[in-house]
Amino acid sequence: MPTIPEPRDQWYVVHVLSGAEGKVRDHLNRRIQSEEMGDYIFEVLVPEERVSEVKAGKKRESNRKFFPGYVIVNMHLLDENNKLVDRTWYFIQEQDGVINFAGSKTHPIPMPKHEVDSMLAQIKEREGAVMPAVEHEIGDTVSVADGPFQGQNGVIAEIDEEKGELMVSVNIFGRETLVPLEYWQVEKA
16 A cells, blocks of 8 residues: 655645636635635645747737646645545535546545656746747747848747747848847747
8 A cells, every 4th residue: 555645745636627727726725714724725736837929929928837727736635544534525526616636536646746846846947937838949940020030931040948049040131140039039930
């Protein structure tokens, strides 16, 4: 029988209605306060990152969920005998928008510690950073959506992930020239 993590080390993936992740999180947090569940449910997360993209020549930033349709909850759901803690189980199951626990229909399984650590590190790493909405690869043909070369197509020759820059080969006066552009200044051609 696998060892059950300590109550504060139990993390679960909860399947929710797509698009309702934030609403479920907010309602759960309010209910945790009003129904005094703070000793059972410790944290409710909807991991997100800021992304930037160019649409119709305008740079836009938005939030993108790491796991659309899921909420991650740190809660005491299994006791030391691997039995469900009824109060916590029903609290989550009765929440509007919750479909079920991911991974099992009858008996939820806590996320492995290495997955939790990796997820929390990823959330912390991306906090405050703005990532490009579209990942590019060397050799991709892109269209310049902003700046002096707007409307021209080019081929990505280099990628500098640290700076969020691309070196794009564009045709200037009949010659191929490398031009530094930020991720958000190009879109797939």
